[in-house]
Amino acid sequence: MASRSLIRNFCIIAHIDHGKSTLADRLLESAGAVSQRDMRDQVLDTMDLERERGITIKAQAVRLDYEASDGRLYVLNLIDTPGHVDFSYEVSRSLAACEGAVLLVDANQGVQAQTVANAYLAVEAGLEIIPVVNKIDLPSAEPERAAEELARVVGGDAADTIFISAKTGEGVDELTERIVEVIPPPAGDEDLPLSALIFDSYYDLYRGVVCYVRVMEGSIAAGERVMFMATGEKRDAAEIGVLTPGSVPMETLAAGEVGYLITGAKEIDRVRVGDTVTSAYRPAAVPLRGYTDPRPMVFAGIFPTDGDEYPRLREALEKLQLNDASLQIAPEFSQALGFGFRCGFLGLLHMEIVRERLEREYDLDLVTTSPSVAYRVTLPGDEPVEVRSPADFPAAGREMVVEEPWIKALVLVPPEHLGAVMEILTSRRGELGPLNYLGTERVELTCRLPLAEVVFDFYDQLKSKTRGFASLDYEADGYQPSDLVKVDLLLNGSAVDAFSAVIHRPRAYAYGREMVTRLKDLIPRQLFDVPIQAAIGSRVISRETIRAKRKDVLAKCYGGDVTRKKKLLARQKEGKRRMKMVGSVEVPSQAFVAALRVRD
Amino acid sequence: MHIPFCEEVCPYCDFAVVAGRDQLASRYGQALVAEIRSAEEWGPLEAVNFGGGTPSRMPAGLLERILGELSSRFGLREGAEVSLEANPEDWTLQKAESLAAAGFNRVSLGAQSFDAEVLSYLGRRHTPTQIVGAVAAARQAGFASVNLDLIMGSPSESAASWTETLRMALEANPDHLSTYSLTVEPGTILWRTVRAGASPPDPDRQAECWDEADRECARSGLVRYEVSNAARPGHPCRYNLSVWGQGEYLGFGNGAHSFRDGRRWENLRGLERYLDTVEAGRSPNRRFELIEGWAAETERVLLGIRRRAGVRAGRAGEALWESPRGRELHRAGVIGLHGDRLVVDRPLLTDEVSRAILAIPPPESAGLGNIPVPGG
Structure with missing residues (x-):
């Protein structure tokens, strides 16, 4: 057991690609935790997808033994934080396990919105902040400017900034010394009843749920009976230990220490991030503060292109859920797309990651419907109902109150793109807040807007209109009433549920028009004329017609090539299998994907 | 009977054809004879079709010899249809007469269009006048059945042009008229041009061409008996009818297909490989399939x-x-x-x-x- 005064618990806050994982690698190296030979780049990112996207999805913790210049051996617990807006709850739990944070910024790109948002979280959590500018080896680097911006964000002095290159190792020793020097050792009383914070967990095929814990008070011993306070689940601490980064079992973990806990639990939703682990026999009086249930904000239907793949999709989603308590799934049936699942995600990136993993790791061909948010609909005399799918949204014309979720967004943008950003935000019903200049190069803009306006192609538009220079962070900001209608798309007179969308009324016509035009191009001609209509309730707001196909025949068929023509027809027939029958209209699965794709 | 030789390869053609290899014609004739001699017993034949390629490019003597070989190997039924494909520019009265004397009684002329511009787009070298002359030559030589092949709906063809082509074709008074929509077959020159951005044939336009052909043929006494084929009573192509009726056939030459006893096979497609194989005394038959x-x-x-x-x-x-x-x-x-x-x-x-x-x-x-x- 380490002496508490020699423990430093800290995390690194950084934007995607600002070099967090590379810095972690360097720290591990300098502590000798990983030999050069075993060193894979970016040890902390374990999933392939993380490695490829350069983002960290699940937080982890590594213990480093570091001999400081004062000659003493310190225990540094580096707690990795997820690097995206969708995972702000997980970030807040990681922060709660630390006493300090390294605020890392790319010397070239400067401060990004999400760095600011997480830095504010860290300040609120009372963490000691060490501002660090990375990538000073890059020829285009502007370290002083980045340092100036950092100082404005955390309210310090730019002179305190440490300049490093995680790539070459320059400045990393100075940083390590600073960590030991300024981050306070953890508080806590080993004699109090156990309370340990679960700041992350994952599912291991052989060992069940592995949780990462920070012991706040008391201590936990191997074999002890423990209780998870939010769920009431009681289990034995089958194994406890630390990661260096390989797992090293320990007899006890005491207040201030960070490690892992394995209880043999198989269901990850019984062991939730943010929950408090306590002793089953001598429980803490109150759980640690800050726990909330994982709450999805974005919903979308996921369907297999080939209906026969439904069981495989279910199996794959269930497997993903083992590792992801925030992914919610519920079976859904669509007349157009067949059997699938309505899934709830923390945000758009979360949705994208789930979809990509399903397609890549489980080799599934999927149709994903437009993402939507959870509306709160109140019919006269009824309780409010949460509506997560446009299909369940009441038909137009009924008297009702609809509320939609709003968010508070923070955008960082260079002043020359400020106009474009304001235009995007106001065109999406944004209520602009005050501007705050971070130096001359960057403006911080706050804005309230409906979440629904963000889930639909917002990022892409923001990126393209600011040439990639704007960054965004957001948090939920309650519900408020809104004038929303359901727009249905009808093919040959029957509504295609997968295309229905809930739209702000003034935009309904434009939306209907656009979808009708798109579908006309995407749906192949049939044996008969097919009208495509957009409608609000029974009122048609836009219409096009796909003219009947006139010719579909091979000109020639003679003895020479019966086999070849037959193969050609058989191939085309296979193509037909990838068609979905909507009423009597054949719609290629690709049309669903393309029609629902975000627009420019 | 596949004859692969052509003056030039037409941009839309994806058959097993070669251009500028006419010097191989007599070797090829020998190989066909050898292939016929080693074929299993069969016959007598109800229809013989020389297709291509351009059979009319072969010396008449060679075609006569091959037909003679077929006849002695399998026998020809009384009144059998003996047909060959010909390009208008090759089809002289002299050639027509010697082939009629050799036993050919049907000719299928690759007219394609009566519009010089369309002919040029299709890479054809004959003139509309040559088509009319070729029909006359066939008649004069005593061919019992004359077919014109037309290609419709090429991007270079206007509605008026097709109307005119149909009119001229019917005026030439053929016994049989094939009207094929231009198709873009993978690997052809046309396919590459379209892939590079040239406009492809418009299927709606082709549907209109087809409707018009169907109507005009009927008015001229040609009865459409298949998607792309119309004929005067008594003149439908027996060889093609046999294929559509799942009849049996033997194919000779490179890339030729056969269907017999529920089996289908095809010959080596490359001309050189076909020649080498047959000359080495081996069978060129490949890719057997059992259709049952x-x-x-x-x-x-x-x-x-x-x-x-x-x-x-x-x-x-x-x-x-x-x-x-x-x-x-x-x-x-x-x-x-x-x-x-x-x-x-x-x-x-x-x-x-x-x-x-x-x-x-x-x-x-x-x-x-x-x-x-x-x-x-």
């Missing part, structure tokens, strides 16, 4: 529905008729059941029907279907 059970039944219907008279519905036709897709096709006026015959009432949508037939799951007892047979 459900595969044979669906193929019967696939081929048969190309005919205006349709096909006996049988198991596959009835299965189609009773399938949901079959009912839709019926509702849309694409197919009809006339007595026991399945008929495609909108011939331009025949491939919709074909795909629907191929999509019918084979019944349990239908045998194993298509099995490749190793080595034959």
Whole structure:
């Protein structure tokens, strides 16, 4: 057991690609935790997808033994934080396990919105902040400017900034010394009843749920009976230990220490991030503060292109859920797309990651419907109902109150793109807040807007209109009433549920028009004329017609090539299998994907 | 009988043809003779077709010799159809007369169009006048049946041009008229041009061409008996009818196909390989396929529905008729059941029907279907 005064618990806050994982690698190296030979780049990112996207999805913790210049051996617990807006709850739990944070910024790109948002979280959590500018080896680097911006964000002095290159190792020793020097050792009383914070967990095929814990008070011993306070689940601490980064079992973990806990639990939703682990026999009086249930904000239907793949999709989603308590799934049936699942995600990136993993790791061909948010609909005399799918949204014309979720967004943008950003935000019903200049190069803009306006192609538009220079962070900001209608798309007179969308009324016509035009191009001609209509309730707001196909025949068929023509027809027939029958209209699965794709 | 030689390869052609290799003609003739001699007993033949390529480029003596070889090996039925394909520019009175004397009684002239601009787009070297001359030569030489091939709906062809082509073609008074929509076959020059951005044929425009041809042929006494073919009574092409009726045929030459005893095979496609193989005394036959059970039944219907008279519905036709897709096709006026015959009432949508037939799951007892047979 380490002496508490020699423990430093800290995390690194950084934007995607600002070099967090590379810095972690360097720290591990300098502590000798990983030999050069075993060193894979970016040890902390374990999933392939993380490695490829350069983002960290699940937080982890590594213990480093570091001999400081004062000659003493310190225990540094580096707690990795997820690097995206969708995972702000997980970030807040990681922060709660630390006493300090390294605020890392790319010397070239400067401060990004999400760095600011997480830095504010860290300040609120009372963490000691060490501002660090990375990538000073890059020829285009502007370290002083980045340092100036950092100082404005955390309210310090730019002179305190440490300049490093995680790539070459320059400045990393100075940083390590600073960590030991300024981050306070953890508080806590080993004699109090156990309370340990679960700041992350994952599912291991052989060992069940592995949780990462920070012991706040008391201590936990191997074999002890423990209780998870939010769920009431009681289990034995089958194994406890630390990661260096390989797992090293320990007899006890005491207040201030960070490690892992394995209880043999198989269901990850019984062991939730943010929950408090306590002793089953001598429980803490109150759980640690800050726990909330994982709450999805974005919903979308996921369907297999080939209906026969439904069981495989279910199996794959269930497997993903083992590792992801925030992914919610519920079976859904669509007349157009067949059997699938309505899934709830923390945000758009979360949705994208789930979809990509399903397609890549489980080799599934999927149709994903437009993402939507959870509306709160109140019919006269009824309780409010949460509506997560446009299909369940009441038909137009009924008297009702609809509320939609709003968010508070923070955008960082260079002043020359400020106009474009304001235009995007106001065109999406944004209520602009005050501007705050971070130096001359960057403006911080706050804005309230409906979440629904963000889930639909917002990022892409923001990126393209600011040439990639704007960054965004957001948090939920309650519900408020809104004038929303359901727009249905009808093919040959029957509504295609997968295309229905809930739209702000003034935009309904434009939306209907656009979808009708798109579908006309995407749906192949049939044996008969097919009208495509957009409608609000029974009122048609836009219409096009796909003219009947006139010719579909091979000109020639003679003895020479019966086999070849037959193969050609058989191939085309296979193509037909990838068609979905909507009423009597054949719609290629690709049309669903393309029609629902975000627009420019 | 496949004759692969051409002056130039037409931009839309994807047959096993060669240009500028005429010096191989006599070697090729020898190889055909050898292949015929080593074929199994069969016959007598009801129809002989020399296709290509451009059979009319071969010396008449060579064609005569090959036909003689066929006749002595298999025998020709009394009144058999003996047909060859010819390019108008090759088809002189002299050639027509010697081939008539050799026993040919039907010629299929690759007219394609009566519009010089369209002919040039199609890479053809003859003039509209040469077509008229070629028909006259065939008549004078005593050919009993003259066919004109036309290609419709090429991007270079206006509606007026097609109307004029049809008018001139019918005025030449052929016994048979084939009207094929220009198709873009993978790997052809046309395919590469289209891929590079040239406009492809417009299927709606081709549908209009087809409607017009159907109407005009009927007015001139030519009865359409298949999707792309119309003929005077007594003049439908027997060789083609046999294919659509799942009849048997033997093919000789590079890339030629055969179908006999439920087996289908094809010859080596490359000219040189074909020649080397046959000259070495080995068989050029490859890719044997056994067509039996459900595969044979669906193929019967696939081929048969190309005919205006349709096909006996049988198991596959009835299965189609009773399938949901079959009912839709019926509702849309694409197919009809006339007595026991399945008929495609909108011939331009025949491939919709074909795909629907191929999509019918084979019944349990239908045998194993298509099995490749190793080595034959």
